[in-house]
Amino acid sequence: MNPENLLISPNPEQHPTADKPVYVRVAVIGGGSWATAIVKILSENAKVKLRWWLRNPDDVRYVKTYGHNPKYLSDIQVNLRKVKPQKKLRKAIHDADFVVFAVPAAFLLEVLEQLEPEQLVGKTVVSAIKGMIPNENILITEYLTKHLQVPADRLVAITGPCHAEEVALEKQSYLTIASHSTAEAERFAALMTCRFVKASSMDDLTGVEYCAVLKNIIAIACGIARGTNYGDNFQAVLVANAMEEIDRFLEAIHPLDRDMHASPYLGDLLVTCYSQYSRNRTFGNMIGRGYSVKAAQLEMNMVAEGYYAVKSIYEINKVLGVNMPITNMVYHVLYERIAPMVEMKIIQALLR
DSSP states (O other), X not given: OOHHHHTSOSXXXXXXXXXXXXXXXXXXXXXXXXXXXXXXXXXXXXXEEEEEEOSXXXXXXXXXXXXXXXXXXXXXXOOTTTEEEESOHHHHHTTOSEEEEOSOHHHHHHHHTTOOGGGGTTOEEEEOOOSEETTTTXXXXXHHHHHHOOOGGGEEEEESSOOHHHHHTTOOEEEEEEESSHHHXXXXXXXXXXXXXXXXXXXXXXXXXXXXXXXXXXXHHHHHHHHTTOOHHHHHHHHHHHHHHHXXXXXXXXXXXXXXXXIIIIIHHHHHHHOTTOHHHXXXXXXXXXXXXXXXXXXXXXXXXXXXXXXXXXXXXXXXXXXXXXXXXXXXXXXXXXXXXXXXXXXXXXXX
């Protein structure tokens, strides 16, 4: 497939004319580090025009004035010729071909409550969220179909081992764009490919979404291990066992012949467990060193998706009954307030 063809907008009003270039219109929803990184990636594409919604009107004004996010990844210079910051959500998405949601899962409903299903009709909706909807215990894409009637073949997820901080530094990075529709995955992968990011496509939307949720939980476990003074040898075995745990869960909830060594599975797990930029690992490390959950959250001033996700996975697994000792350990420490060292001793005895 010709990559140029992937960039042509489905909007009839955007059809090419002799004197008017063709653009794909993308709305990015969210003002955090990952949203900022996605704006940077997309603005590298000559055929993309962006509207960027940030919840805080003061942040919108700041970006318009100074060309960078005042709170996250402030070294990124925003190309204001291509990126239009917006304070009104409906205006940001009204003529978009793609709508990218990049807000923490715990706060997504506050955003989606401002929208009606008809406002997403005809648009491809992209989840850049590696979490689950709390209380409902469903994936982001499942929620979008259930509550906003987005067709399954118009849903896409951004996955893979890619930290926003390295995007800001233009370090070579890799993404996997997943969708039930191969065409939609390929089309958005073309938009997310630039000189420092390579994006490929795949069709295991459900599998990579669950893997993205689970790897955050495992990263918290690795952080707890570090905080309780376990070393590299232990962590290597912990991650290896965790990969088996993830595989068992995926086979139970969405069986498929998938290569678990591929980058959106194993690669995403490794970078989240080992990177200095991993907020879930940082959060777990603080818990292991004796911080309360609230104290760790306040000091980080960033959301560790795994904290919310482990409760959802734990409740889902009450039905599935998958052997998930590492996930259970994280849940016991965070929600039942069992001492991290006690739980780590149990895990130590179970690992092989």
